[in-house]
Amino acid sequence: MPLVLPLLLAVVLFCLGVYGVLSRRNAITILMSLELMLNAVNLNLVAFDAWHLDGLATGQTLAVFVITVAAAEIGLGLAIVLLLFRGHGHVDADAARDLVEHEESAT
Incomplete structure (x- = not known):
């Protein structure tokens, strides 16, 4: 081949992932798009x-590490999304941006 x-x-997979993130x-859709982008990277590594x-299988080894990092990222991301949904009743990323607490300036 x-x-x-x-x-x-x-x-194509990477461009679909970038479109989904942006x-x-x-x-949840942003997390799925990130996974799509990581799978495109895995496909490049293996190809x-x-x-x-070379006989060392370095691309396949790196792909396994990328899969491990992606699994950890999804676990943490879903935990954050569940906390956001429990606390505010939505998983809208734009509305979550407004939840940042700003420090009061000491005058």
């Missing part, structure tokens, strides 16, 4: 590893 086919698929306001044929 030529290298360009998995790379084109990875570009255009959506729902926190270049298969193309390079």
Whole structure:
């Protein structure tokens, strides 16, 4: 299989993920879009590893590390989303931006 086919698929997946992160306001959809972007990176790592044929499987090893980091990121992200939903009844990312507490200036 030529290298360009998995790379084109990875570009399409990454662009869909970027579009999802930039255009959506729902926190769950943003997390799913981030996962799509990480899967595109995994596809690139594995495709270049298969193309390079060095015998060390470094691309596949890095892909396993990316999957591990993605699982931790999703676990933490879903915990934050659940706390946001329990406390405020919505998972709107724009409204969550307004929840930041500002320090009172000491005068």
